[in-house]
Amino acid sequence: MESTVITVETGSRPSVTDLTERAFAFVKGRGDGLLHVFVPHATAGIAIIETGAGSDDDLLAALDEVLPTDDRWQHxxxxxxxxxxxxxxxxxxxxxxxxxxxxxxxxxxxxxxxxVDTNGDNRTRQVRFSFLAG
Structure with missing residues (x-):
């Protein structure tokens, strides 16, 4: 298995950052297999969605409705x-x-x-790309 870690600056507000081009560059020329994308943080996730047409903003709005930023949380x-x-x-x-x-x-x-990063307290994220040849 081949693996690399990239650093992504997400800023101080909730964000959706497109990693597609960086992922394409990682797998280029590797043949058939599986790409695994992993974010080793307790407050971020990976989504496969359309970007640039408002879906990224819609996702953040939906997350705000389902997971509001208020004082209900025990953490x-x-x-x-x-x-x-x-x-x-x-x-x-x-x-x-x-x-x-x-x-x-x-x-x-x-x-x-x-x-997908809703945590403005952590402005820098690590993302691991791993390739398992098939």
């Missing part, structure tokens, strides 16, 4: 409502596995690989 360190960030990985998993065919990720036309 209370960090900024107000930070407990919701620790619940996020139960809704947006911290990983995704994707088929790679002939050195290209087999995504659908409008699909992108995205890092």
């Amino acid at each position: 209370r360190h960090g900024s107000r409502g930070h407990g919701r960030d620790h619940v996020l990985p139960a809704f947006v998993a911290p990983y995704a596995s994707l088929p790679v065919l002939n050195g290209r990720i087999a995504l659908g036309t409008w699909q992108s690989i995205c890092l």
Whole structure:
């Protein structure tokens, strides 16, 4: 298995960051297999969604409705409502596995690989790309 870690700056507000081009660069020329994308953080996830047409903003809005930033959370360190960030990985998993065919990720036309980060307290994330040859 081949693996690398990239650093992603997500900023101080909830964000959806497109990782697709960096993932394509990682698998380029590797043949057939599986790409596994993993974020080793307790407050971020990986989503396969359309970007650029508003879906990324819609996702953040939906997460705000399901996981509001208020004082209901028992986990209370960090900024107000930070407990919701620790619940996020139960809704947006911290990983995704994707088929790679002939050195290209087999995504659908409008699909992108995205890092979802609602935690403005942690502005820098690590993401691990792993390739398992098939």
